[in-house]
Amino acid sequence: MALEVMARAKGPIPLDVAFRVEHGELLALVGHSGSGKTTLLRTIAGLWRPEVARVTVDGTSWLDTAARIDLPTHHRRVGIVFQNYALFPHMTAAQNVMAAMDVADRYEALRILDLVNLHGLGSRKPAQLSGGQQQRVAVARALARKPQALLLDEPFSAVDRATREKLYGEIIALRAHLAMPVVLVTHDMNEAQLLADRMVVIERGRVVGAGTTAQVMADPEALRAMGIREVAAMLPAVIAEHGPDGLTRLDAATGPLFLPGVEGAPGTQVRVRIMAHEVILSRARPEGLSAQNILAGTVTQIVAGKGPAVTVHVRVGDHEILSRITRRAAEQMALRPGETIHAILKSMSVARDHVACAPDVSVLIKRFQAPICDQF
Secondary structure (H helix, E strand, O other): OOOOEEEEEEOOOOEEEEEOOOOOOOOEOOOOOOOOOOHHHHHHOOOOOOEEEEEEEEEEEEEOOOOOOOHHHHHHHHEEEEOOOOOOOOOHHHHHHHHHOOOOOOOHHHHHHHHHOOEEEEEOOHHHHHHHHHHHHHHHHHHHHOOOEEEEOOOOOOOOOOHHHHHHHHHHHHHHHOOOOEEEEEOOOHHHHHHEEEEEEEEEEEEEEEHHHHHHHHHHHHHHHOOOOEEEEEEEEEEEOOOOOOOEEEEEEEEEEEOOOOOOOOOOEEEEEEHHHHEEOOOOOOOOOOOEEEEEEEEEEEEOOOOEEEEEEEEOOEEEOOOOOOHHHHHHOOOOOOOOEEEEEOOOOOOOOEEOOOHHHHHOOOOOOOOOOHHO
């Protein structure tokens, strides 16, 4: 059930974009405001038609300007979560979910609300729910359409950081059991790296980078479009233990990582975003440092930018860490691909919202008689 999108337009925002989202994959459309991200989402949903466009899901055309096909939104099996959630204020949470169903079914609506951790809140109206709870209702309503594609338009921008951290984890857990392509529109690279399988970076209506997170992070043109301080690597890890000093030990393929107060029980899988400008490199293993994380690795490539900096890719175990250093430092160290290097990371340099925990999805699955992926 792949989603294929192609759109070209001269205005109001110039567009020349094409991408494909596979069955069960989450693709992040990343770019600055005005780059055309939301316009593309509206094209998929049937809320706007470019001059030349084609949108197909599993081979079925929703939009094909050449063939004069343009299904209205209510005929496209698409679930949409808007930035402001767009809930009906006079309806309860359950009624909002039922409004998206072909045939209203309160029992099924409550089951879907359970899926997004809103058990027992079906009778509350939006004004009686927190921002995070309203976002969950919006997700539940989108799923109630049994969509062939799920669209998320800046869905976390209206909630505070603590709520956003929890929602990241819930989306990670939920999407692992959804059998449709998912498109996330965001300008937040942290969000994209934590949640997405692949990214498409858009600048002024054109694709300037596409691929896996690691591939995009190795693409100089994409990095310039995103802003150089956004360069980061993503590492999967498992919570090992919480120390009495407030540090959490994570076990990763790169070795142990010590970070401040990561929430979650031992055994919980997490994804850690490590900013390249926070990683220092050393030829020899340093001694007497305050930094708690010193990881030995191998230089795989050095990517130069237009300015005085370079991005050094360091292979550690089965993963990569990125380091943003000056060109002068790289020359003084005589760095070359294939050479051994030590990556140094302060524990306090990783922000709390740069760690996303995946909750135990078995708790969710037990609430249903059939597997989640069979329902949507």
